[in-house]
Amino acid sequence: MTTAKTQAIIEAALMVAEQPLTISSLQKLFNEEEQPSTTEMKILLAAIRDRHADGGIELQEVASGYRLQAKAEFSSWLSKLWEERAPRYSRAFLETLAIIAYRQPITRAEIEQIRGVTVSSNIMKILFERDWIRVLGYRELPGKPAILGTTKTFLDHFNLKSLTDLPSLAEFKNFETQESQVQVQLAIENSDIAASDSEDIPEERDAIIEEDNKEEDDDTVLVTS
Helix, strand or coil, X not given: CCHHHHHHHHHHHHHHCCCCECXXXXXXXXXXXXXXXXXXXXXXXXXXXXXXXXXXXEEEEECCEEEEEECHHHHHHHHHHHXXXXXXXXXXXXXXXXXXXXXXXXXXXXXXXXXXXXXXHHHHHHHHHCCCEEEEEECCCCCCCEEEEECHHHHHHCCCCCHHHCCCCCHHHHHHHHHHHHHHHHHHHCCHHHHHHHHHCHHHHHHHECCHHHCCCCCCECCCC
Protein backbone atom coordinates (compact mmCIF):
# COMPACT_ATOMS: atom_id res chain seq x y z
CA MET A 1 0.00 0.00 0.00
CA THR A 2 1.31 3.45 -0.89
CA THR A 3 2.01 6.10 1.72
CA ALA A 4 -0.57 8.35 0.07
CA LYS A 5 -3.30 5.71 0.42
CA THR A 6 -2.36 4.98 4.03
CA GLN A 7 -2.58 8.68 4.81
CA ALA A 8 -5.94 8.91 3.03
CA ILE A 9 -7.35 6.02 5.09
CA ILE A 10 -6.20 7.63 8.34
CA GLU A 11 -7.72 10.97 7.32
CA ALA A 12 -11.02 9.33 6.35
CA ALA A 13 -11.16 7.52 9.70
CA LEU A 14 -10.57 10.76 11.58
CA MET A 15 -13.31 12.42 9.55
CA VAL A 16 -16.03 9.84 10.24
CA ALA A 17 -15.12 8.90 13.83
CA GLU A 18 -17.51 10.11 16.52
CA GLN A 19 -14.68 10.54 19.03
CA PRO A 20 -10.93 11.24 18.97
CA LEU A 21 -8.80 8.32 17.79
CA THR A 22 -5.53 7.20 19.37
CA ILE A 23 -2.50 6.11 17.37
CA SER A 24 -3.17 2.56 18.52
CA SER A 25 -6.77 2.60 17.25
CA LEU A 26 -5.63 4.04 13.92
CA GLN A 27 -3.00 1.33 13.55
CA LYS A 28 -5.72 -1.32 13.97
CA LEU A 29 -7.31 -0.13 10.73
CA PHE A 30 -4.56 -1.95 8.84
CA ASN A 31 -3.54 -5.57 8.41
CA GLU A 32 -0.47 -6.54 10.40
CA GLU A 33 1.80 -6.49 7.33
CA GLU A 34 0.56 -3.02 6.33
CA GLN A 35 0.35 -1.53 9.80
CA PRO A 36 2.41 1.68 10.19
CA SER A 37 4.73 1.88 13.19
CA THR A 38 4.12 4.48 15.88
CA THR A 39 6.85 6.66 14.39
CA GLU A 40 5.34 6.32 10.91
CA MET A 41 1.89 7.15 12.29
CA LYS A 42 3.19 10.36 13.82
CA ILE A 43 4.77 11.32 10.49
CA LEU A 44 1.50 10.62 8.66
CA LEU A 45 -0.51 12.62 11.20
CA ALA A 46 1.93 15.51 10.86
CA ALA A 47 1.45 15.38 7.08
CA ILE A 48 -2.33 15.52 7.52
CA ARG A 49 -1.95 18.49 9.87
CA ASP A 50 0.28 20.29 7.37
CA ARG A 51 -2.07 19.54 4.47
CA HIS A 52 -4.89 21.38 6.21
CA ALA A 53 -2.76 24.27 7.46
CA ASP A 54 -4.35 26.76 5.07
CA GLY A 55 -7.84 25.24 5.00
CA GLY A 56 -10.96 25.45 7.11
CA ILE A 57 -10.33 22.33 9.19
CA GLU A 58 -7.44 21.19 11.33
CA LEU A 59 -6.03 18.09 12.99
CA GLN A 60 -6.21 18.56 16.75
CA GLU A 61 -4.59 16.36 19.39
CA VAL A 62 -6.61 16.19 22.62
CA ALA A 63 -6.51 14.01 25.73
CA SER A 64 -8.26 11.05 24.06
CA GLY A 65 -6.38 11.14 20.76
CA TYR A 66 -6.63 12.95 17.42
CA ARG A 67 -9.61 14.45 15.59
CA LEU A 68 -10.40 16.61 12.59
CA GLN A 69 -12.42 19.72 13.40
CA ALA A 70 -13.34 23.14 12.10
CA LYS A 71 -10.92 25.91 12.99
CA ALA A 72 -12.09 28.19 15.80
CA GLU A 73 -11.35 31.29 13.72
CA PHE A 74 -14.34 30.48 11.51
CA SER A 75 -16.81 30.07 14.39
CA SER A 76 -18.58 33.41 13.78
CA TRP A 77 -19.61 32.19 10.33
CA LEU A 78 -20.26 28.56 11.16
CA SER A 79 -22.40 29.42 14.18
CA LYS A 80 -25.06 30.66 11.74
CA LEU A 81 -25.76 27.01 10.93
CA TRP A 82 -27.20 26.63 14.44
CA GLU A 83 -28.85 30.03 14.91
CA GLU A 84 -32.04 28.48 16.32
CA ARG A 85 -30.15 27.02 19.25
CA ALA A 86 -27.23 29.29 20.09
CA PRO A 87 -27.31 29.08 23.91
CA ARG A 88 -24.75 30.35 26.35
CA TYR A 89 -23.90 28.62 29.59
CA SER A 90 -24.81 30.64 32.65
CA ARG A 91 -22.12 32.42 34.62
CA ALA A 92 -22.90 30.14 37.57
CA PHE A 93 -22.26 27.04 35.44
CA LEU A 94 -18.99 28.39 34.01
CA GLU A 95 -17.72 29.50 37.41
CA THR A 96 -18.44 26.11 38.94
CA LEU A 97 -16.67 24.30 36.11
CA ALA A 98 -13.71 26.69 36.26
CA ILE A 99 -13.29 26.22 40.01
CA ILE A 100 -13.29 22.43 39.63
CA ALA A 101 -10.81 22.60 36.75
CA TYR A 102 -8.35 24.92 38.48
CA ARG A 103 -8.74 23.85 42.11
CA GLN A 104 -9.22 20.08 41.81
CA PRO A 105 -9.34 17.87 43.78
CA ILE A 106 -12.20 19.75 45.43
CA THR A 107 -15.50 19.06 47.19
CA ARG A 108 -18.86 20.68 46.51
CA ALA A 109 -18.73 22.45 49.87
CA GLU A 110 -15.34 23.94 48.97
CA ILE A 111 -16.75 25.17 45.64
CA GLU A 112 -19.60 26.85 47.50
CA GLN A 113 -17.15 28.42 49.94
CA ILE A 114 -15.14 29.91 47.07
CA ARG A 115 -18.20 31.21 45.20
CA GLY A 116 -20.10 32.32 48.29
CA VAL A 117 -23.31 30.75 46.98
CA THR A 118 -24.78 27.27 46.85
CA VAL A 119 -24.14 25.18 43.75
CA SER A 120 -27.30 24.30 41.84
CA SER A 121 -28.06 20.58 41.75
CA ASN A 122 -28.90 20.95 38.05
CA ILE A 123 -25.43 22.33 37.37
CA MET A 124 -23.79 19.35 39.06
CA LYS A 125 -26.17 16.95 37.29
CA ILE A 126 -25.29 18.32 33.86
CA LEU A 127 -21.55 18.30 34.59
CA PHE A 128 -21.79 14.61 35.47
CA GLU A 129 -24.11 13.80 32.54
CA ARG A 130 -21.72 15.44 30.08
CA ASP A 131 -18.90 13.47 31.71
CA TRP A 132 -16.96 16.67 32.34
CA ILE A 133 -16.41 15.86 36.03
CA ARG A 134 -16.06 12.67 38.08
CA VAL A 135 -15.70 11.54 41.68
CA LEU A 136 -12.04 10.98 42.53
CA GLY A 137 -12.64 9.73 46.04
CA TYR A 138 -14.10 10.83 49.37
CA ARG A 139 -12.79 13.13 52.10
CA GLU A 140 -12.22 11.63 55.54
CA LEU A 141 -14.74 14.07 57.02
CA PRO A 142 -18.25 13.70 58.45
CA GLY A 143 -20.58 12.73 55.63
CA LYS A 144 -17.67 11.54 53.44
CA PRO A 145 -18.02 14.38 50.88
CA ALA A 146 -17.11 13.44 47.31
CA ILE A 147 -13.86 14.79 45.90
CA LEU A 148 -14.39 16.10 42.37
CA GLY A 149 -12.11 16.44 39.36
CA THR A 150 -12.36 16.82 35.59
CA THR A 151 -12.29 14.03 32.98
CA LYS A 152 -10.71 13.30 29.61
CA THR A 153 -14.02 14.27 28.03
CA PHE A 154 -13.66 17.74 29.55
CA LEU A 155 -10.15 18.03 28.14
CA ASP A 156 -11.34 16.85 24.72
CA HIS A 157 -14.20 19.36 24.66
CA PHE A 158 -11.86 22.27 25.30
CA ASN A 159 -9.07 21.09 22.94
CA LEU A 160 -6.67 20.24 25.77
CA LYS A 161 -4.17 17.36 25.96
CA SER A 162 -3.75 17.66 29.74
CA LEU A 163 -4.56 19.96 32.64
CA THR A 164 -1.21 21.68 32.16
CA ASP A 165 -2.64 23.07 28.91
CA LEU A 166 -5.36 25.00 30.74
CA PRO A 167 -5.15 28.73 29.97
CA SER A 168 -3.87 31.04 32.68
CA LEU A 169 -6.51 32.57 34.92
CA ALA A 170 -6.09 35.85 33.04
CA GLU A 171 -6.82 34.11 29.74
CA PHE A 172 -9.73 32.28 31.34
CA LYS A 173 -11.63 35.58 31.55
CA ASN A 174 -12.51 34.89 27.91
CA PHE A 175 -13.91 31.46 28.80
CA GLU A 176 -17.35 32.11 27.33
CA THR A 177 -15.84 33.13 23.99
CA GLN A 178 -13.62 30.05 23.93
CA GLU A 179 -16.58 27.83 24.80
CA SER A 180 -18.71 29.19 21.96
CA GLN A 181 -15.91 28.49 19.48
CA VAL A 182 -15.41 24.91 20.65
CA GLN A 183 -19.18 24.38 20.69
CA VAL A 184 -19.22 25.08 16.94
CA GLN A 185 -16.33 22.69 16.35
CA LEU A 186 -18.07 19.88 18.19
CA ALA A 187 -21.37 20.57 16.48
CA ILE A 188 -19.68 20.11 13.10
CA GLU A 189 -18.28 16.75 14.20
CA ASN A 190 -21.55 15.51 15.62
CA SER A 191 -24.45 17.79 14.76
CA ASP A 192 -27.01 15.64 16.55
CA ILE A 193 -25.58 16.46 20.00
CA ALA A 194 -27.47 19.71 20.36
CA ALA A 195 -30.68 18.15 19.11
CA SER A 196 -30.48 15.26 21.57
CA ASP A 197 -29.81 17.71 24.40
CA SER A 198 -32.94 19.69 23.65
CA GLU A 199 -35.09 16.57 23.30
CA ASP A 200 -33.81 14.50 26.22
CA ILE A 201 -33.09 16.96 29.03
CA PRO A 202 -34.90 20.26 28.33
CA GLU A 203 -35.35 21.12 32.00
CA GLU A 204 -31.64 20.70 32.77
CA ARG A 205 -30.70 22.68 29.67
CA ASP A 206 -32.95 25.52 30.81
CA ALA A 207 -31.29 25.42 34.22
CA ILE A 208 -27.78 26.00 32.91
CA ILE A 209 -28.33 27.93 29.67
CA GLU A 210 -29.92 31.27 30.35
CA GLU A 211 -30.24 34.80 29.07
CA ASP A 212 -27.50 37.15 30.31
CA ASN A 213 -29.82 39.00 32.67
CA LYS A 214 -30.82 35.74 34.42
CA GLU A 215 -27.40 34.16 34.85
CA GLU A 216 -27.55 33.89 38.62
CA ASP A 217 -31.18 32.77 39.00
CA ASP A 218 -30.25 29.21 40.02
CA ASP A 219 -27.96 30.33 42.86
CA THR A 220 -28.93 30.79 46.48
CA VAL A 221 -26.74 33.17 48.48
CA LEU A 222 -25.09 31.54 51.47
CA VAL A 223 -25.57 33.41 54.73
CA THR A 224 -22.39 33.38 56.79
CA SER A 225 -22.02 34.49 60.35
